[in-house]
Amino acid sequence: MRPIDALVHSLSEARVVTDPDVVASYARDRTFLEPGRPLAAVLAASREDVVTTLRWASEHRVPVVPRGAGTGLAGGSVAGDGAVILSLARMTAVRELSPADEIAVAEAGVITADLDRAAREHGLMYAPDPSSYEISTIGGNLATNAGGLRCVKYGVTRDSVLGLEVVLADGRVLNTGRRTMKGVTGYDLTGLFVGSEGTLGVITAATLRLRPAPDGPPATFAAEFGSLREAGAAVSAIMAAGCRPSLMELLDRATLEAIDDWRNIGLEPGTRAMLIGQSDAGDGQQAAVDRMGRICVEHGASFVAVAAGPEEAEELIGLRRLAYPAEERLGACLVEDVCVPRSALPDMITAIEAAGARHGVRVCTVAHAGDGNLHPVFIFGHGVAEPPAEVWAAADEVFTRALELGGTLTGEHGVGLLKRRWLAMESGPVAAEVQRGIKATLDPLGILNPGKAI
């Protein structure tokens, strides 16, 4: 009996896909990266299925590539030759939702927005909102410590996780963390597994923190600036003033041009950047956006619009939503993800523009400005499978400059496969050794998502 037959026998044929064409459909994420030829895909429906799969994989030393919905942007769930893909997408139970304690226990396959909707039935929300949240899973969000637009107020995924159920490489089940708001018993294993991209264990469920939901739609403003430095100063001033925006996005000139080409938004020739901000603070939110708008004017904004109601707000925030589709019209896209200290935002955007110009690559940048997290989108030929050399040359310059400015290679997308070649530049040898030591402790056979993350 081949090893894979033993797995099929243990789990049933309905759970294990071996048809190569079907398996291939589980082998990619949202990057251009080409998968290898994986052995099979397990469609786990329970923690026990995951335990069975990992015991089998340990016994036969088969690499396991866990995945949620495959919306990753760094190659973390791209499967290689001979691997078994372990999909958590069918583990969709919200095991518990306690309004009194403001917590939910969700399985890894729950769609993030579904959990948020379930919470809102009780006046609560699940705050983390990666752009993919209508299609990505909690498990994937946890594995990458996903960010999102509301991070600026509510933090990243890790900030909403209290505890985890994890299946270790050898099939043991580990429960980390707690159900309480605070707790310091033992090491922070919860934080360690969050963001470990499936290389230390397979997260099957999580105890998540919910928060009171805002009463109604947020208040919104937009501001245009003639220089990046003024826009950056306005962002810093808004944050320093304690305005607590629930969203603070910056669109650069190239992004605005891409949108204007498509939808004719009447872009002024002198506009170099647009800020779009929101407050969801209830009674105080209109005053908060008015104040943010005034701060923009004080810092040189050429134009400020504060939405009078939800419809006008939709128009303003709609510009932000148009950014990525407008860029996709122009060609294939490599979406990057550096993060810098907030004060370095204008320098970073300037460096991105210079790198693009130097290598003849069109780059559009949108930033979660309140967090200093920038997404430079490098655009290349339609239908070209992989970013050409000049895109990588420009990206290389961007990564180097981000690190020089005290920043990081990835603010929220993860390292996956795509960022590994730059990793040593950021982490240094001691951190690499420590991470490899932890990996070896938890996955001594090296079967969990090998070649990713660290």
Added chain:
Amino acid sequence: MRPIDALVHSLSEARVVTDPDVVASYARDRTFLEPGRPLAAVLAASREDVVTTLRWASEHRVPVVPRGAGTGLAGGSVAGDGAVILSLARMTAVRELSPADEIAVAEAGVITADLDRAAREHGLMYAPDPSSYEISTIGGNLATNAGGLRCVKYGVTRDSVLGLEVVLADGRVLNTGRRTMKGVTGYDLTGLFVGSEGTLGVITAATLRLRPAPDGPPATFAAEFGSLREAGAAVSAIMAAGCRPSLMELLDRATLEAIDDWRNIGLEPGTRAMLIGQSDAGDGQQAAVDRMGRICVEHGASFVAVAAGPEEAEELIGLRRLAYPAEERLGACLVEDVCVPRSALPDMITAIEAAGARHGVRVCTVAHAGDGNLHPVFIFGHGVAEPPAEVWAAADEVFTRALELGGTLTGEHGVGLLKRRWLAMESGPVAAEVQRGIKATLDPLGILNPGKAI
């Protein structure tokens, strides 16, 4: 040459204390626990001193007990026979304070309140505020992941840490984390070292997140309740309403009686609990405490006072500050630290009262109610060195009940030596194995604070 002479030679006599009486003064924390006879105390003044000490300790396999100001409440820095105590208290530099990026880089020996004051000169604050913050150090706060009164709004120490400088057991220097608000490069080593109680490495400096400071003093209210259940329901309703209190403390009847005995506060016979809450939300804070007060009335409060100004606020918050000194008048104190899901707060206090009554032990409880974190203080005979058997019997019941209610053994004080015997009840065997594996990877010789935390 004795091994210790080699250390004195490397570091200078001014840095290494070997006089047993002086060494003994560095061997305790704030618990009753008796230290052993440590070999020496190193008063490190720089990262290099720490590197030298740990290299030496690895070479000679000498246990190292790191300490800050020794304000711990769990025995984490109590030194055993033959250990070298490594005090970080002289590493007091704030290496950097960047108002634009809202970060500070502080050495381990910086007094927590000093960092907060340095931040306030720039309109910022360092949010974590353990009760000891005028005398405890950043390094000690990091080692225990200290909590505090403001946690309910700003989170625990870990929530304000972006990166660490750590000296590993063999003297290698590890830099973890980042200077940015977000970042997902590699495993969360920062979170792992925070709260590890000096068992994985010695934290010498940290990159810390600052936040905009409130403009003026907070607004304050107090409310009295005839039942614990009503008080608990009021706390839940306040949190669910999104009032965002910056402090939300509950005092039980026994605590109020201890204060009343001393200061005659006119305690009503029917009062079972008092809630004291604050808001530091600036323009909106008076409205916020008014609203919290109304919610208390709706949930059955027999009396609500909203402070009209800072003086009245001082009087109300002063009651909370009197709690511990009032208890110390009654006898020696064992300060405990369980945390439960917020909805279990009334059940937990009831269980604490029952455990005290059953074992004939006076127990007063103050809770960081917004977080469900309770400090039952077990009072025993003045001058008695160790808690007697009936205190441990009552504490044992309290711990067991906290776990039954979905809670944890320690919300913010740490495990240290005191909680180790209950650890297995909470963590289970797999978590214990994983933690021991991580410990063995980072400290293969077992020289770092042996016998603590895990």
